[in-house]
Amino acid sequence: MSINSNIRSEFYLEEGITFLNHGSFGAVPRAVRVAQEEFRLQFERQPIRFALRELPVLLRSSATVLGEFIGANGEDIAFVENASTGVNAVVRSMIPHLKSGDEILTTSHVYGAVRQTLLYAAECSGAKLVEVPVPFPIETNDQIISAFEGAITNCTTFAVIDHITSPTGIIFPIEQLIAVCKSRGIAVLVDGAHAPGMVELNLETLGADWYTGNCHKWLFAPKGCAFLWTHPERQAMTHPTVISHKYLMGYTDEFDWTGTQDFSAFLTVPAALDFYQHHGGADLRSANHALALEARNIIATAWNKPHPAPDDMIGFMATIEAPVESMGTLQESLDLHDWLWDNHKIEVPVMPFDGKLWIRISAQIYNTRDEYEILAHVFDKNGL
Ligand SMILES: Cc1ncc(COP(=O)(O)O)c(C=O)c1O
Known part of the structure; x- marks a missing residue:
């Protein structure tokens, strides 16, 4: 039982990308x-x-x-x-x-x-x-x-x-x-x-x-x-x-x-x-939950946004309002998603919900704090 910091190599995920969307389709380990x-x-x-x-x-x-x-x-x-x-x-x-x-x-x-x-x-x-x-x-x-x-x-x-x-x-x-x-x-x-x-x-x-x-x-x-x-x-x-x-x-x-x-x-x-059990089982769940909360904190602080749900309603995913002007339309969500991927190689879903755009991050064992820092600061200089 261990939570391995070099775990990413056990997956097929491309190098050099910030992959923050385990939630949509998962990622299968090589084994x-x-x-x-x-x-x-x-x-x-x-x-x-x-x-x-x-x-x-x-x-x-x-x-x-x-x-x-x-x-x-x-x-x-x-x-x-x-x-x-x-x-x-x-x-x-x-x-x-x-x-x-x-x-x-x-x-x-x-x-x-x-x-x-x-x-x-x-x-x-x-x-x-x-x-x-x-x-x-x-x-x-x-x-x-x-x-x-x-x-x-x-x-x-x-x-x-x-x-x-x-x-x-x-x-x-x-x-x-x-x-x-x-x-x-x-x-x-x-x-x-x-x-x-x-x-x-x-x-x-x-x-x-x-x-x-x-x-x-x-x-x-x-x-x-x-x-x-x-x-x-x-x-x-x-x-x-x-x-x-x-x-x-x-x-x-x-x-x-x-x-x-x-x-x-x-x-x-x-x-x-x-x-799953070899990589921690219940410990893996605690680690992913803690990483999701930490990630949300990093991002919400950088974007000056509130936490939209209490910690105990969060599992391995967390949603933060996107720091952009928008009407919360589907087209705007697709555009922002594409901008993040095309320009910054950040894969993260942008969800239109109730008139706003929300960014939903995932935390899985291959993710690291640095990846959330990249997303947190992507809007600093670039603007849209
Ligand atoms: C809440 C919920 N229900 C159903 C589905 C559909 O899952 P699948 O594409 O595996 O059928 C998803 C996919 O993300 C989901 O989030």
């Missing part, structure tokens, strides 16, 4: 990529034996290992390519159970692609999508809970809650939000795209109906590795987005085969978890 390649070769050496005999066993054993890490029974875990697919499986499975006049509840911090999926479900079913505004900057969890609770009506039947928000990078109090939903008989899907690896999970006790999370963001898995956990009582109604041979033959059977594909990323979870 995990090598393990993935082995599974690809295993498929190629005897494809029929692999697909019929080896893959089913490997998938279930990978799910069991993942389950031990996220506090879940492996039989309740299905692999999906990404959180979008996990969300789609649940939301599309819900469509036949929604009726005209029902309300689907989410918040203004929802990920854009998830919002579109919910709009699709609303369009198909006649239900209404209700997006409750949650303020940002924010000071307390109670602001989130009371906004959310206040938006529930007798028509709310389904809620989709972020665990860690994309545009603002804050951790939502999902235990309390789920409890509110359950007390009103509302089905809950948690979008935990950023959570695995960033916060400790115990899905058995959380109380959600569904939880989807990415392993390719903060758990060091290769791209295309995510999971959908489904409460046993919801499994019969939950189907993958691609219906295949095993339709209606059981939750894991339906999800474990949705057509020929590259399964290697799913099978690499044990290798990714080995890397």
